[in-house]
Amino acid sequence: MIQSGGAPQISRVGAGFDDLAGAHLTRGRMLAIVSALAALTAAAALIATAFGSVHISLERALFDPASPDHVIFVAARLPRVMMGIAVGAVLASVGAALQALVRNPLAEGGILGISGGSAFGAILALVFASRIGAGQSVVPIFAFAAALLSTLAVYRIAQVDGQLEPFTLLLVGVIFNAFWGAAIMLVNSVVNLYYAHTILFWLMGSLEAPTWREVAVVSGLGAAGFAVLMSKARDLNLLSLGDETAAELGVEINALRRNIFIATSLMIGAAVSVSGIISFVGLIVPHVLRLAFGSDHRLLLPASLLGGAAFMVLADLAARVVIAPAEIPVGAITALCGGPFFIYMLRRQERGPFAL
Amino acid sequence: MNPAPPNPPAVRADQIHAGYAAADVLRGISLNVEPGQVFAIVGPNGSGKSTLLRVLAGAMRRRGGTVEICGRPLESYDRRALAKVVATVAQENQVAFRFTVLEIVLMGRAPHLGAFRFEGRADLEIAREALAHFDLLEFAHRHVEELSGGERKRVFLARALAQQPRVVMLDEPTAFLDLRHVAGIFARFRELAAERAMAVIATMHDLNAAAAYADRLMLLKDGVAVATGTPLDVLTEENLRRVYELEVYVGRNPSTGTLAILPAGRPPERA
Numbered sequence: 001m002i003q004s005g006g007a008p009q010i011s012r013v014g015a016g017f018d019d020l021a022g023a024h025l026t027r028g029r030m031l032a033i034v035s036a037l038a039a040l041t042a043a044a045a046l047i048a049t050a051f052g053s054v055h056i057s058l059e060r061a062l063f064d065p066a067s068p069d070h071v072i073f074v075a076a077r078l079p080r081v082m083m084g085i086a087v088g089a090v091l092a093s094v095g096a097a098l099q100a101l102v103r104n105p106l107a108e109g110g111i112l113g114i115s116g117g118s119a120f121g122a123i124l125a126l127v128f129a130s131r132i133g134a135g136q137s138v139v140p141i142f143a144f145a146a147a148l149l150s151t152l153a154v155y156r157i158a159q160v161d162g163q164l165e166p167f168t169l170l171l172v173g174v175i176f177n178a179f180w181g182a183a184i185m186l187v188n189s190v191v192n193l194y195y196a197h198t199i200l201f202w203l204m205g206s207l208e209a210p211t212w213r214e215v216a217v218v219s220g221l222g223a224a225g226f227a228v229l230m231s232k233a234r235d236l237n238l239l240s241l242g243d244e245t246a247a248e249l250g251v252e253i254n255a256l257r258r259n260i261f262i263a264t265s266l267m268i269g270a271a272v273s274v275s276g277i278i279s280f281v282g283l284i285v286p287h288v289l290r291l292a293f294g295s296d297h298r299l300l301l302p303a304s305l306l307g308g309a310a311f312m313v314l315a316d317l318a319a320r321v322v323i324a325p326a327e328i329p330v331g332a333i334t335a336l337c338g339g340p341f342f343i344y345m346l347r348r349q350e351r352g353p354f355a356l
Numbered sequence: 357m358n359p360a361p362p363n364p365p366a367v368r369a370d371q372i373h374a375g376y377a378a379a380d381v382l383r384g385i386s387l388n389v390e391p392g393q394v395f396a397i398v399g400p401n402g403s404g405k406s407t408l409l410r411v412l413a414g415a416m417r418r419r420g421g422t423v424e425i426c427g428r429p430l431e432s433y434d435r436r437a438l439a440k441v442v443a444t445v446a447q448e449n450q451v452a453f454r455f456t457v458l459e460i461v462l463m464g465r466a467p468h469l470g471a472f473r474f475e476g477r478a479d480l481e482i483a484r485e486a487l488a489h490f491d492l493l494e495f496a497h498r499h500v501e502e503l504s505g506g507e508r509k510r511v512f513l514a515r516a517l518a519q520q521p522r523v524v525m526l527d528e529p530t531a532f533l534d535l536r537h538v539a540g541i542f543a544r545f546r547e548l549a550a551e552r553a554m555a556v557i558a559t560m561h562d563l564n565a566a567a568a569y570a571d572r573l574m575l576l577k578d579g580v581a582v583a584t585g586t587p588l589d590v591l592t593e594e595n596l597r598r599v600y601e602l603e604v605y606v607g608r609n610p611s612t613g614t615l616a617i618l619p620a621g622r623p624p625e626r627a
Contacts, residue, residue: 019484022497104452233471234472240455241450242449248439249464249467250467290453
């Protein structure tokens with residue numbers, strides 16, 4: 001309800017909002033960008049399915065069920081690309097949400113040591129749960145629980161007098177990373193060779209040989225977690241103004257924090273339990289998208305979901321073909337891109353609180 | 357309890373006690389702010405001004421006493437309901453990511469929208485009006501971090517206005533701003549308060565600004581209200597001497613007729 005007697009500009013309001021166009025997110029703009037990114041992701045997936053260490057004919061793969069091309073396509077390529085989509089989508093959207101929560105663009109599951117904790121939980125489950133006959137299905141549960149514990153610990157420890165200092169947060173993350181890495185190596189040194197290979201795979205991060213069941217688990221848990229994040233997108237925007245101001249704009253801060261902790265831990269746990277620690281995806285993707293499309297999380301979250309999927313699928317394609325027929329773990333590729341990128345962002349952040 | 361009278365005070369506080377840890381910061385503060393009034397809270401550093409504002413805004417728990425907003429107990433509002441009625445602007449404001457000026461101002465609409473609804477025409481009109489009130493229309497596309505301190509402050513004030521509150525609470529709204537901004541911002545809030553029957557409560561260090569723009573004010577010392585009333589009643593030489601422990605001269609601004617307050621007596625000799 002507009003009150004009368006304000007500034008003279010008010011009389012022109014009915015004429016439209018040309019002067020404000022492009023200064024904020026509209027539904028149309030959001031749909032256009034999300035559609036474009038969805039097309040990009042689909043294109044990346046298509047390319048990644050078509051190429052690999054072995055050449056296959058798409059025609060035979062699709063229409064000749066008896067051909068080896070078909071077997072490679074359905075049993076190897078397709079689940080792997082689907083897994084890349086799911087894991088990339090999870091890591092990037094979790095990165096965007098964690099960055100909003102801690103108000104720091106350098107936050108990410110891998111950097112904060114949450115993925116490492118999750119991997120440790122997954123390894124414990126793998127090595128010990130199978131001995132008590134619990135089977136493989138407890139791995140994602142342990143990965144989730146360990147991710148949640150890691151998140152809470154990092155968040156608590158990094159807080160000084162109720163404030164999250166950016167560099168304290170990163171330092172705590174580095175320490176957690178090192179700690180979980182050491183814990184994993186410790187387990188590695190006491191188990192047999194069969195487990196040792198799996199543990200190495202978790203440390204490096206790889207999308208090697210996923211099953212359709214694993215694809216379904218990551219997609220399902222990822223989608224559930226993402227739905228929670230999306231429902232909090234507006235609250236995450238308000239959080240950029242600080243906890244107290246966000247609360248004064250109607251955000252229930254503690255409930256929001258709890259929801260984001262649980263949703264992101266669930267998502268990281270799911271991704272880590274199948275692909276290990278893949279770092280920096282959650283850092284690079286939201287950063288680039290924020291620069292391109294702005295910081296409104298109603299767009300940034302779905303854009304990161306799609307952008308992360310495309311990025312991961314292409315990174316994994318590189319992992320498969322660069323030294324084919326051998327493979328580079330995809331986590332090594334993202335880390336090789338992400339390390340220098342992280343340092344570049346760190347340098348920029350030093351210049352001022354607003355520099356991104 | 358009797359039903360609320362037809363025009364309850366915008367803010368009513370009775371015997372507020374509050375503090376941090378072992379320290380009592382507020383001791384028995386009572387006040388009454390009517391719709392349309394500009395109410396200033398003045399006093400020396402550490403007298404409890406910001407704490408009082410935070411208690412009134414529901415940002416800080418009190419140890420005793422009652423607060424009513426628009427005739428209802430503060431506790432009867434949930435966070436979002438309160439945000440529709442009370443807007444607060446902190447002394448210092450941060451923005452963690454790159455947002456445009458319009459995006460920040462539209463955040464003031466959040467309590468009125470659900471989790472999913474996009475801002476509609478009405479919200480854009482309200483945001484544009486808020487921008488216009490603080491001469492920010494031409495800045496709508498700019499990113500907040502590119503603006504000067506004074507411009508940035510106006511963005512947050514415009515955001516509070518876009519909330520369409522019944523009560524605005526401002527913590528040192530003109531700290532770090534130059535003379536022109538101080539005058540402009542207070543004059544604008546006086547107009548808006550009268551126009552919208554909106555109560556404005558502001559903590560202020562600048563006694564001259566408080567004298568010029570506040571309808572009523574409260575002078576705090578050590579968490580106790582030394583005097584409450586019109587500038588003429590409160591800002592007397594005797595009250596100010598007691599509170600600031602300093603000889604003070606109170607005269608009139610010859611061009612506006614409002615009170616003018618200056619330190620009196622010689623500054624201490626330099627050794």
